[in-house]
Amino acid sequence: MEQVERWAKYVKEHPEEWKKKLKPFLDSQIIIANRFYKKLSETEEGRKKIQKIIELKC
Amino acid sequence: MKREISDKTILEKFAEDFVKIVEKYCRYIIVSGFVAIIHGRSRGTEDIDMIIERISKEKFIELHKAITEAGFECMQTNDPEILYSGYLMNNTSIRYTRKGEFLPEMEIKLAKDELDEIQLNTRIKLPEINKNIYFSSIEMNIAFKEEYLKSDKDMEDARHLRIVYEEKIDEHRINEIKKQIRRIRMRK
Numbered sequence: 001m002e003q004v005e006r007w008a009k010y011v012k013e014h015p016e017e018w019k020k021k022l023k024p025f026l027d028s029q030i031i032i033a034n035r036f037y038k039k040l041s042e043t044e045e046g047r048k049k050i051q052k053i054i055e056l057k058c
Numbered sequence: 059m060k061r062e063i064s065d066k067t068i069l070e071k072f073a074e075d076f077v078k079i080v081e082k083y084c085r086y087i088i089v090s091g092f093v094a095i096i097h098g099r100s101r102g103t104e105d106i107d108m109i110i111e112r113i114s115k116e117k118f119i120e121l122h123k124a125i126t127e128a129g130f131e132c133m134q135t136n137d138p139e140i141l142y143s144g145y146l147m148n149n150t151s152i153r154y155t156r157k158g159e160f161l162p163e164m165e166i167k168l169a170k171d172e173l174d175e176i177q178l179n180t181r182i183k184l185p186e187i188n189k190n191i192y193f194s195s196i197e198m199n200i201a202f203k204e205e206y207l208k209s210d211k212d213m214e215d216a217r218h219l220r221i222v223y224e225e226k227i228d229e230h231r232i233n234e235i236k237k238q239i240r241r242i243r244m245r246k
Contacts, residue, residue, distance in 0.1 A: 011218075
């Protein structure tokens, strides 16, 4: 929680700067995950795994 | 918290593109994790939670058609009748992604009770953060996370929002919402 509070204070005190620091982290998570799933979907076995993941979520 | 368009994350652009369609058909709110993230909370997520008002099946069929024509697809099925009667009406969420992409996802639920109606009726835009998206109020998000959801992640989200909105938060309002949550959702 201490780290969360420290970062929240930084966000509050640096309204023009926090986004530049955070955007690469947030975007890369989506980009890397999509890259992984695309690779996985190239094989029949991979597509079955994706289907299982979708079923878990739904 | 002024920001340029190019500052927007993949998640935020996804949300904007999606709500642009939904708002033509019904009232909606974005709730929970994305509210904290768009305020600078440093954590990942793969979905955005949306609550929409209780629209009729016919209206939902139109909405689903518009969403899919705009380049999104539903993970469960493309049949809007099943999505409405089999999922939404049973308080089960449905998930949309951009066609051909796996993430991020928009997770949609129908408003299920008085509390969701209150959230929709008190929805807000936060022009300094994003002028295009309706959110449930900051007090509502904090109350839900502290009183109902309560995971470590949710408590950290709430703490983050409390610090960012330190001078603006209506503590009395948060306590009132917590009472409503206990009465309506937790039957206490």
